Amino acid sequence: MKRAVTISVNGVSHATGVEPRTLLVHFLREHLNLTGTHVGCDTSNCGACTVWLDGMAVKSCTVLAVQADGSEVTTIEGVSANGELHPMQRAFHETHGLQCGYCTPGMVMAAIKLLEANPDPSDAEIRRGLEGNLCRCTGYENIVAAVRAAASGVTV
Amino acid sequence: MIPQAFEYEQPSSVADAIAMLGKHGGEARVLAGGHSLLPMMKLRLAAPDALIDIGRIASLRGITDTPDAITIGALTTHAEVAGAEVIASGCPILAETAAGIGDLQVRNRGTIGGSIANADPHGDLPAVLLALDGEATAEGPNGRRTIAAADLFVDYLQTSLSPDEILTEVRVPKASNSAYVKFNRRAQDWAIVGAAAVVHGSSARIALTGVGSKPVRAAAVEAAFDGSNTAEAAGHAADGLDAPSDTAASGEYRAHLARVLVRRALEAAMAR
Ligand SMILES: Cc1cc2nc3c(=O)[nH]c(=O)nc-3n(C[C@H](O)[C@H](O)[C@H](O)COP(=O)(O)OP(=O)(O)OC[C@H]3O[C@@H](n4cnc5c(N)ncnc54)[C@H](O)[C@@H]3O)c2cc1C
Ligand code: FES
Ligand code: FES
Numbered sequence: 001m002k003r004a005v006t007i008s009v010n011g012v013s014h015a016t017g018v019e020p021r022t023l024l025v026h027f028l029r030e031h032l033n034l035t036g037t038h039v040g041c042d043t044s045n046c047g048a049c050t051v052w053l054d055g056m057a058v059k060s061c062t063v064l065a066v067q068a069d070g071s072e073v074t075t076i077e078g079v080s081a082n083g084e085l086h087p088m089q090r091a092f093h094e095t096h097g098l099q100c101g102y103c104t105p106g107m108v109m110a111a112i113k114l115l116e117a118n119p120d121p122s123d124a125e126i127r128r129g130l131e132g133n134l135c136r137c138t139g140y141e142n143i144v145a146a147v148r149a150a151a152s153g154v155t156v
Numbered sequence: 157m158i159p160q161a162f163e164y165e166q167p168s169s170v171a172d173a174i175a176m177l178g179k180h181g182g183e184a185r186v187l188a189g190g191h192s193l194l195p196m197m198k199l200r201l202a203a204p205d206a207l208i209d210i211g212r213i214a215s216l217r218g219i220t221d222t223p224d225a226i227t228i229g230a231l232t233t234h235a236e237v238a239g240a241e242v243i244a245s246g247c248p249i250l251a252e253t254a255a256g257i258g259d260l261q262v263r264n265r266g267t268i269g270g271s272i273a274n275a276d277p278h279g280d281l282p283a284v285l286l287a288l289d290g291e292a293t294a295e296g297p298n299g300r301r302t303i304a305a306a307d308l309f310v311d312y313l314q315t316s317l318s319p320d321e322i323l324t325e326v327r328v329p330k331a332s333n334s335a336y337v338k339f340n341r342r343a344q345d346w347a348i349v350g351a352a353a354v355v356h357g358s359s360a361r362i363a364l365t366g367v368g369s370k371p372v373r374a375a376a377v378e379a380a381f382d383g384s385n386t387a388e389a390a391g392h393a394a395d396g397l398d399a400p401s402d403t404a405a406s407g408e409y410r411a412h413l414a415r416v417l418v419r420r421a422l423e424a425a426m427a428r
């Protein structure tokens with residue numbers, strides 16, 4: 001049986017019905033067509049599905065849409081404003097912090113929160129802070145470089 | 157994968173939640189942070205008929221400081237425990253343990269009550285609660301009771317909570333000379349073995365995770381410890397232990413880890 005929820009996503013309120021077993025990531029991708037949030041695993045490990053739920057980075061594959069009722073969700077589609085990339089997105093672009101790009105939306109969402117909590121992290125703190133996000137391509141070096149670049153503001 | 161269909165209930169009080177558990181007669185599960193239960197449901201290792209989502213019960217949140225102890229509401233997240241000043245100063249082992257669970261995203265959702273109730277044999281908090289000699293409060297149809305950590309963990313994923321009880325809060329005594337050290341190989345992995353040490357002068361309470369189906373006290377270390385002989389006492393950490401072998405490690409290696417990690421935990425606790 002469907003259950004009524006009201007979830008605000010990237011500033012737009014959606015009042016709709018969802019099956020209780022609907023995962024937040026599927027609500028975003030399949031109900032709202034916001035396919036920037038990815039699914040990379042079945043085990044809550046990869047972090048490709050990371051979004052902000054009431055301002056906190058969470059794995060949207062491990063939250064039920066009904067648990068997000070009344071909450072505000074921000075996805076990768078919601079971090080840029082007026083067609084301008086977010087500085088973290090720009091940093092990933094400029095330092096080649098991605099190859100296939102599958103992990104990138106989740107990385108960016110987690111990395112922005114990392115810098116909010118710790119504006120000037122060491123490389124070790126960046127690696128530790130992104131522990132919940134796996135990348136199969138880059139070997140992480142350029143991801144760390146991207147976060148460092150975003151932290152120091154050296155992007156054009 | 158998507159979990160099997162279930163009925164979803166959203167109680168607004170503990171009393172409501174207990175009534176809903178009763179209504180579903182043992183086929184319902186409590187949902188807290190969902191970071192153990194939902195992964196199991198996605199893999200269809202669990203398929204409850206109903207979920208009683210306690211996530212909106214405000215009385216289950218928050219941290220209360222008293223002179224000798226700290227009381228933590230069951231729904232308090234790992235991130236909140238890790239970030240609380242009263243816990244960092246009064247019970248550093250708990251703050252450090254919460255800060256080391258999983259990853260940032262897991263800590264933002266997972267709760268202290270869920271970790272204790274789940275009793276994963278590789279979980280960090282059950283061993284820490286045992287070393288601290290802490291306790292959990294549970295409420296059920298027959299009222300409220302307090303369960304000492306020593307009586308709480310029964311077996312693999314099993315506690316002495318009954319299926320119609322809600323764990324409402326966790327209480328830990330203050331313990332400034334306390335530390336938790338775990339070992340794993342990969343980022344975000346559960347502990348292969350973890351050691352919790354709580355030192356009071358010349359005595360210590362030590363508990364281990366990852367060496368059996370539930371957390372255990374390292375009684376031989378506790379008996380040997382005299383307040384300064386950390387290396388010698390820690391050498392007894394695997395005495396009487398029959399640690400399991402699996403894909404992560406052999407039993408022999410776990411015994412080795414237990415000895416090393418107990419020494420490090422004792423040293424760290426005494427240095428605080
Ligand atoms: C990627 C990943 C990595 C992780 N790494 C670690 C780690 O390193 N160390 C570690 O210790 N844990 C780890 N965890 C588990 C995490 O700590 C979970 O948050 C925790 O085990 C369960 O808490 P929860 O609030 O999410 O509970 P839930 O998943 O909601 O519930 C777990 C179980 O407890 C029951 N339950 C929950 N709350 C109550 C209550 N108040 N009263 C009665 N029953 C209740 C539920 O019915 C269920 O059976 C990890 C999880 C993930 C996904
Ligand atoms: S899809 Fe892998 S953690 Fe969510
Ligand atoms: S860029 Fe391919 S997974 Fe990270």
